[in-house]
Amino acid sequence: xxxxxxxxxxxxxxxxxxxxxxxxxxxxxxxxxxxxxxxxxxxxxxxxxxxxxxxxxxxxxxxxxxxxxxx
Amino acid sequence: xxxxxxxxxxxxxxxxxxxxxxxxxxxxxxxxxxxxxxxxxxxxxxxxxxxxxxxxxxxxxxxxxxxxxxxxxxxxxxxxxxxxxxxxxxxxxxxxxxxxxxxxxxxxxxxxxxxxxxxxxxxxxxxxxxxxxxxxxxxxxxxxxxxxxxxxxxxxxxxxxxxxxxxxxxxxxxxxxxxxxxxxxxxxxxxxxxxxxxxxxxxxxxxxxxxxxxxxxxxxxxxxxxxxxxxxxxxxxxxxxxxxxxxxxxxxxxxxxxxxxxxxxxxxxxxxxxxxxxxxxxxxxxxxxxxxxxxxxxxxxxxxxxxxxxxxxxxxxxxxxxxxxxxxxxxxxxxxxxxxxxxxxxxxxxxxxxxxxxxxxxxxxxxxxxxxxxxxxxxxxxxxxxxxxxxxxxxxxxxxxxxxxxxxxxxxxxxxxxxxxxxxxxxxxxxxxxxxxxxxxxxxxxxxxxxxxxxxxxxxxxxxxxxxxxxxxxxxxxxxxxxxxxxxxxxxxxxxxxxxxxxxxxxxxxxxxxxxxxxxxxxxxxxxxxxxxxxxxxxxxxxxxxxxxxxxxxxxxxxxxxxxxxxxxxxxxxxxxxxxxxxxxxxxxxxxxxxxxxxxxxxxxxxxxxxxxxxxxxxxxxxxxxxxxxxxxxxxxxxxxxxxxxxxxxxxxxxxxxxxxxxxxxxxxxxxxxxxxxxxxxxxxxxxxxxxxxxxxxxxxxxxx
Numbered sequence: 001x002x003x004x005x006x007x008x009x010x011x012x013x014x015x016x017x018x019x020x021x022x023x024x025x026x027x028x029x030x031x032x033x034x035x036x037x038x039x040x041x042x043x044x045x046x047x048x049x050x051x052x053x054x055x056x057x058x059x060x061x062x063x064x065x066x067x068x069x070x071x
Numbered sequence: 072x073x074x075x076x077x078x079x080x081x082x083x084x085x086x087x088x089x090x091x092x093x094x095x096x097x098x099x100x101x102x103x104x105x106x107x108x109x110x111x112x113x114x115x116x117x118x119x120x121x122x123x124x125x126x127x128x129x130x131x132x133x134x135x136x137x138x139x140x141x142x143x144x145x146x147x148x149x150x151x152x153x154x155x156x157x158x159x160x161x162x163x164x165x166x167x168x169x170x171x172x173x174x175x176x177x178x179x180x181x182x183x184x185x186x187x188x189x190x191x192x193x194x195x196x197x198x199x200x201x202x203x204x205x206x207x208x209x210x211x212x213x214x215x216x217x218x219x220x221x222x223x224x225x226x227x228x229x230x231x232x233x234x235x236x237x238x239x240x241x242x243x244x245x246x247x248x249x250x251x252x253x254x255x256x257x258x259x260x261x262x263x264x265x266x267x268x269x270x271x272x273x274x275x276x277x278x279x280x281x282x283x284x285x286x287x288x289x290x291x292x293x294x295x296x297x298x299x300x301x302x303x304x305x306x307x308x309x310x311x312x313x314x315x316x317x318x319x320x321x322x323x324x325x326x327x328x329x330x331x332x333x334x335x336x337x338x339x340x341x342x343x344x345x346x347x348x349x350x351x352x353x354x355x356x357x358x359x360x361x362x363x364x365x366x367x368x369x370x371x372x373x374x375x376x377x378x379x380x381x382x383x384x385x386x387x388x389x390x391x392x393x394x395x396x397x398x399x400x401x402x403x404x405x406x407x408x409x410x411x412x413x414x415x416x417x418x419x420x421x422x423x424x425x426x427x428x429x430x431x432x433x434x435x436x437x438x439x440x441x442x443x444x445x446x447x448x449x450x451x452x453x454x455x456x457x458x459x460x461x462x463x464x465x466x467x468x469x470x471x472x473x474x475x476x477x478x479x480x481x482x483x484x485x486x487x488x489x490x491x492x493x494x495x496x497x498x499x500x501x502x503x504x505x506x507x508x509x510x511x512x513x514x515x516x517x518x519x520x521x522x523x524x525x526x527x528x529x530x531x532x533x534x535x536x537x538x539x540x541x542x543x544x545x546x547x548x549x550x551x552x553x554x555x556x557x558x559x560x561x562x563x564x565x566x567x568x569x570x571x572x573x574x575x576x577x578x579x580x581x582x583x584x585x586x587x588x589x590x591x592x593x594x595x596x597x598x599x600x601x602x603x604x605x606x607x608x609x610x611x612x613x614x615x616x617x618x619x620x621x622x623x624x625x626x627x628x629x630x631x632x633x634x635x636x637x638x639x640x641x642x643x644x645x646x647x648x649x650x651x652x653x654x655x656x657x658x659x660x661x662x663x664x665x666x667x668x669x670x671x672x673x674x675x676x677x678x679x680x681x682x683x684x685x686x687x688x689x690x691x692x693x694x695x696x697x698x699x700x701x702x703x704x705x706x707x708x709x710x711x712x713x714x715x716x717x718x719x720x721x722x723x724x725x726x727x728x729x730x731x732x733x734x735x736x737x738x739x740x741x742x743x744x745x746x747x748x749x750x751x752x753x754x755x756x757x758x759x760x761x762x763x764x765x766x767x768x769x770x771x772x773x774x775x776x
């Protein structure tokens with residue numbers, strides 16, 4: 001299951017990434033395997049989404065969220 | 072100023088790096104270019120200790136040394152190249168104390184480059200409030216560098232930071248961090264030999280990003296590529312491994328250093344605000360209200376200072392004409408240079424106000440929310456959430472708006488925003504519309520209370536916005552992206568604006584505009600003045616003879632209008648006038664005669680020149696006279712060729728469309744040149760907008776005729 005499938009309030013633990021290039025960028029921003037992520041809210045039009053990770057709020061498009069595999 | 076020490080500020084975005092830079096250097100800073108690269112370079116000077124001066128450079132904020140945008144790539148290039156003029160003797164790494172681990176990732180990369188470094192932990196007061204206690208001494212011991220707790224926002228710890236800078240050793244002291252060698256042992260060794268470095272991390276970085284670096288010869292690039300393929304060097308994979316290793320290292324460094332007692336208190340407030348500000352209904356409603364406020368502020372707050380500036384320059388010109396000896400040089404100085412200067416200075420109030428409001432929105436964190444809300448819509452049209460503010464600002468003036476497009480990191484999104492911003496109807500078009508609408512639209516009411524003229528004006532604004540969005544949509548397919556479009560953005564917590572920063576931004580942006588765009592504007596003003604004041608000498612002689620004769624005849628009627636008749640006739644026979652007649656065949660199908668042609672040419676300097684030029688051509692006493700005078704004159708005007716009334720509905724509407732789409736604003740051309748640092752984009756813009764204007768007018772006139 002990937003991060004874009006969660007709804008606000010739900011959380012999960014990052015397991016891996018499906019896109020190597022994107023994974024570097026996401027990890028630099030603190031999205032590491034083992035971190036807990038929580039979806040905080042969707043933008044009014046459903047995309048992008050705001051997540052809580054590594055002690056701060058990050059927003060990303062659903063496109064990018066879908067490369068993050070969670071459990 | 073000669074500096075004893077060069078310091079570079081490096082850090083993540085939103086860490087208060089720029090605030091620290093402003094604190095260190097005050098007004099003692101300047102914006103220049105990094106040679107060969109289109110990134111602004113902010114440098115300033117700062118006193119360290121009693122007798123030393125340091126040159127401080129503020130490098131673009133970045134999350135890692137692997138760049139995601141052109142701006143970010145400068146960081147590694149400066150740090151890597153010891154020959155670079157900006158290469159620092161000392162790095163001050165600014166880190167957000169409330170999110171230490173992510174911020175220290177960049178620290179570990181920078182430290183591995185073996186340049187002396189000091190760690191400045193910013194926002195320590197905020198961390199304390201949130202219940203985060205950081206053992207600074209232990210952190211300093213673990214890392215092997217000086218660590219200073221500061222709060223740039225509240226001016227805390229600056230003295231200690233300066234002391235640390237003064238005491239900094241000139242050789243690196245940092246503890247060795249992650250083992251880099253294991254990531255790609257053979258490739259690193261081979262690269263180290265090739266570029267003669269014993270620093271494994273430097274070698275690794277060069278192997279990753281040498282294609283972006285211009286300090287190597289083509290042969291060296293070739294050899295580096297060969298090393299990469301020989302040793303099966305997979306850039307993304309190795310970057311991933313490096314990042315994981317660094318975080319693991321940071322885990323051990325930070326263990327026992329941070330004690331968190333009041334977990335996540337900082338988010339409660341921000342979350343509550345976000346519930347309203349990014350709400351499905353309220354979010355958009357509040358955004359719309361804020362936009363209305365911004366738009367209104369740019370229009371109404373600037374009205375008074377703009378009037379003063381206009382009046383001031385008019386008085387200066389009058390005074391000059393009174394007291395300076397008459398002659399060509401005086402005319403050039405007053406009507407060319409001073410008029411050009413006036414045309415620049417007049418924009419300052421709008422620029423200052425727009426940037427004050429933008430910097431407040433950014434400082435408070437609201438801008439990130441706007442981007443968040445609007446991204447979906449804007450993306451459809453090839454723009455990004457961050458394009459919203461420049462587009463709205465263009466309703467007042469495209470010049471500051473194009474400058475504000477710099478907030479857009481993605482190159483393609485930014486170029487498209489810059490390219491379409493001038494289509495949005497700006498305040499300079501307003502006098503043109505007002506005059507033309509009063510000429511061609513009857514002063515009637517629709518449904519008994521809506522003025523038809525006001526409705527037309529609103530229609531013109533609508534047309535401009537629709538055009539901008541459509542052109543953006545087309546450009547989305549035409550412009551090739553240099554980088555993959557993605558959107559990963561830190562959402563900062565809400566904060567109070569820093570008023571010093573706001574003031575500094577206003578000052579800095581106005582200054583940049585005056586000095587950068589100003590040069591071009593003055594030059595074009597002078598050229599236009601010369602072309603409007605001179606013509607072939609035989610023609611001018613004939614005019615002078617004709618009017619001398621009239622003067623001698625003492626015909627009182629003719630004499631009362633003598634001066635303005637003479638200047639009208641001179642304008643017609645000047646080079647601008649001749650040019651107007653030359654282009655007439657081209658603009659004839661749009662319903663314009665050569666007199667309008669003259670106005671089109673003089674309008675290239677600035678659209679609002681239209682009214683003044685029409686006044687001169689049609690011999691209205693002075694441009695300052697009531698608009699009704701000009702209107703009546705124009706109403707009676709007949710086509711120079713057919714003798715029929717000139718301003719029919721078709722001609723007037725076609726002319727309005729022309730002004731809506733044409734790039735008649737040299738300030739915009741100049742600022743686009745400055746912002747894109749090439750003539751390519753302003754030229755493309757000039758051509759496409761002129762073509763759009765021409766064909767829109769052509770179609771409108773031919774249909775309505």
